[in-house]
Amino acid sequence: MIRVILPAHLRNLARVMDEVQLEIHGSVTTGAILDLLEETYPVLRGTIRDQKSRRRRALVRFFAVGEDISHESPEKLLPDAVATGAEPFVIIGAMAGG
């Protein structure tokens, strides 16, 4: 089970209280997580990546096991710790703090 942590704005939009859990069959990549996330919560389409180009929005970043993977290929395999659910896949709004 993949664990995904959304920023507060997107949790409100998707009406989820806590982290999201997704069951991915196949390779666990950023692209696969976002595909399933958008399929499960259609309201999130366009909020994390552009709906047409599927490019990451400029002020959104992705983290896995403490590493910023925002600029890596969406097809790259994520670490086992994310694939097994030991660590979450984290989506944040860049510079979202004070």
Place this chain on the structure above:
Amino acid sequence: MSRVRLLVGTRKGAFILTADGQRADWEITGPHFAGWEIYHIKGSPVDPDRVYVSQSTSWFGQLIQRSNDGGKTWEPMGKEFTYEGTPGTHQWYDGTQHPWEFKRVWHLEPSLTDPDTVYAGVEDAALFRTTDGAISWQELPGLRSAKGKLWQPGAGGMCLHTILLDPTNPERIVIAISAAGAFRSDDGGQSFQPINQGLKSPYELPDPDAEVGHCVHRIARHPSRPDVLYMQKHWDVMRSDNAGDLWTEVSDNLPSDFGFPIDVHAHEPETIYVIPITSDSEHFPPDGKLRVYRSRTGGNQWEALVDGLPQQDCYVNVLRDAMSVDSLDPCGIYFGTTGGQVYASADAGDSWRAIVRDLPAVLSVEAQTLP
């Protein structure tokens, strides 16, 4: 008894204020969509409980929400705003060409006859329309063909902020863009022509009488006289008696002719309201005094309305979509400030009071008169 509902968009959510026809006691709900910028929220004139919302942030982009019950519940709708064909370029601040890029929806204008049809004015400036209740949006690309390469962003971005639908002629649409000017369609939005003759921008444009490029801040009109248009330009308050074919200045005795909103009394087509702001760099009222100015002569003879408004140390701004009128008698006037106050007058502007004081910065105010 009639009621009034105010739809207030702010930097951090939407608020809905309601009162009975006395307009003395107001109930407030919100924030709806807390934390999101609500550039505009407006109800259908055909079905006032059908309300459309532009919700956005720079982080997570644009959403459109719809309510079918006057704002009690909301449903996310279609949010794909794709320019027709190859978007091309427009002029950038430094005069170079810059690609057209969608940023946000500034203004939603529901149809006068169909609750499922809504026009959307967006940044970078373009006009979109839905005919299925906001499930899908299509651009009306004829607008950007009206010398779009020469348009440029104003300080707030290249936004299409004004959409006027003509109650007597469904083929006629007037729109305005900062900093491109005013444009009119006489064929239902298929094509547009610039209507900027008479506007003068000596401090902003190399050619002060240019056909396009003027920084129009807002246009208003009375539904009974659709050919009479009132404009608050970057500088100058203007009037046209021929649907924009020619404009004349009517600023006269205003303490500053810079400002953002302009609106028309619901029952007196020659009574108009503006809120003077000091200058393009000093976005606050002259002398720290928040004054609404009213002209009962369609411009040129202005009186200050100050009763109930702060007359010292006031340095808020009032943005272009943040003033509205109801259609009760006497006419109610409302405006919101960047300081979070919403001021209301239930006597056509003679007296004012803050019906809420501490909202986030107000971006838009729309008044609905309900049965």
